[in-house]
Amino acid sequence: MKRLAIVVGCAVLLTACGTTTPEEEKGGAIAVAANDDACDVGRAEADAGTITFEVTNKGSRVTEFYLYAEGDRIMGEVENITPGLTRRLIVEVSEGGEYETACKPGMKGKGIRDAFRVNGQADKQVDSDTKLAEATKSYQRYVNSQCDALLTKTKEFVDAVKGKKVDEAKALFPVTRIYWExxxxxxxxxxxxxxxxxGREDVIEEGLEFTGFHRLEKDLWVSGLQADSASMADRLMSDIEDLVNRAKTLELTPLQLANGAKELLDEVATGKITGEEDRYSHTDLWDFRSNVDGSQAAIAALRPVIEERDPDLLSTLDERFAAVDEVLEKQRVGDGFKLYTELTEADIKEMAEVVDALGEPVSQVSEVVAGQ
Incomplete structure (x- = not known):
């Protein structure tokens, strides 16, 4: 998929080669040169507050870039960086301390990591901007409502699997995943x-156990229910409960909302449009719809801020979300959607184009939120 290419000036390129630029000395954007076997971050520290990374993929594989806090908590990420592309990650880090940067060539594994230090403390955006504060509260209410529905539907799905009600479990699978996606x-x-x-079955290559939604998907559509399918269902339920407890207490930043809106569209581009996500059930369009819904919800929460700071961008966002909605509705069947295997090449191309067009303005929202 094509993504917004940010033009990188000579100063950033010099930083990627290991030379500190005047911009970086003043706390400006930090250049990151991502290769297949290296992740060269132009500076290993920054002052607390808004931190910007300019990530250029100089390797041969699609990569990702992350900033991790303790316990592998993701402060920010940018995905789907194709070879030759530069993408920007803007994060808010108000607490000083030890963090980690990571590039993930091939978008798998723990990545190539290095220590990154944040110095001092900074006021949070939400402490001084009432519109941003309300945006995070609004989005948290949305997250809580989705969490409640996810708990309910997962319980129904798990009960159907444990009761060996295969047809019922198959019908519940894409519906349950709506709230997750x-x-x-x-x-x-x-x-x-x-x-x-x-995790898709590929996680086995990373030394992880294949569990969760996609393991049960394979049991239901390919191999038939296994001796451990019931225990896998119980594990899924336990993991969802763990997620919900954490999600309801997570303190989100406005930039996480903006970045999350773009991440959801990247999810569509890298998994749903390709048919890789639900590779056994082919219910990818349910996930597609849900990722777009989630992106819309984040933008809706930030709407008053975007409207005040860049009304033209908001108009573009409205137009392009509407275009995605129109294309998706063509594939609707009753309360659901066509299977991925029922789509034509023209259908897939049309969906890819409207998501690509939407991704460009959504990628600009973080800069608007950051006041850049």
């Missing part, structure tokens, strides 16, 4: 729990 950036901020719940 809408809040996926929140779930992904907990690095330990996301692979347990939503």
């Amino acid at each position: 809408r809040i996926e950036p929140v779930a992904e901020s907990f690095g330990d729990i996301d692979p347990k719940i939503d």
Whole structure:
């Protein structure tokens, strides 16, 4: 998928080569040169507050970049950085301390990590901006409502699996995942729990156990229920309960809302449009719809801020979300959607194009929120 290419000036390129630029000395953007076997971060520290990374993929594989807090809690991430592309990550870090940066060539594993120090303390955006404070509260209410629905539907799905009601479990699978997919950036901020719940079979290559939704998906659609399917269902329920408890107490920043809106569209581009996500059930369009819903919810929470600071951007966002909605509705069947295997190449191309067009303005929201 194409992504917004941020033009990087000579100063940033010099930083990627190991030379500190005047901009960086003043606390400006930190250049990151991501290669297949290296992750060169231009500076290993920054003052608390808003921190900007300019990540250029100089390798041959699609990569990701992360800033981790203690316990692998994700402070910010940028995904789907194709070779030759530069993408920007803006994060708010108000507490000084030890953090880690990571590049993930191939978008797998723990990544190439280095220590990163944040110095001092900074006021939070929400402490001085009432509109941003209300945006985070509004989005937290949305997250809480989705968490409640996720608990309810997961219990129904788990009971159907344990009761060996295969047809019922198959019908509940995409519906249950709606609520997961809408809040996926929140779930992904907990690095330990996301692979347990939503890891595809590829996680085995990373030395992890294949559990969660996709393990049960394979049991239901491919191999048939296994001797341990019931215990896998119980584990899923326990992991969802753990997620919900954490998500309801997570203190989000306005920039996490903005970044999350873009991350959800990246999820569509890297998994749903390709048919890789629900590779056994082919219910990818349910996930597609839910990722877009979640992105819309984050933008809706930030709407008063965007309207005040960049009304033209807001108009573009409204137009392009509407275009995605229109294209998705063509694939609707009753209360659900066509299976991925029923789509034509023209259908997939059309969906990819409207998501690509939406991703460009959504990627600008973090700069508006950061006041850049």
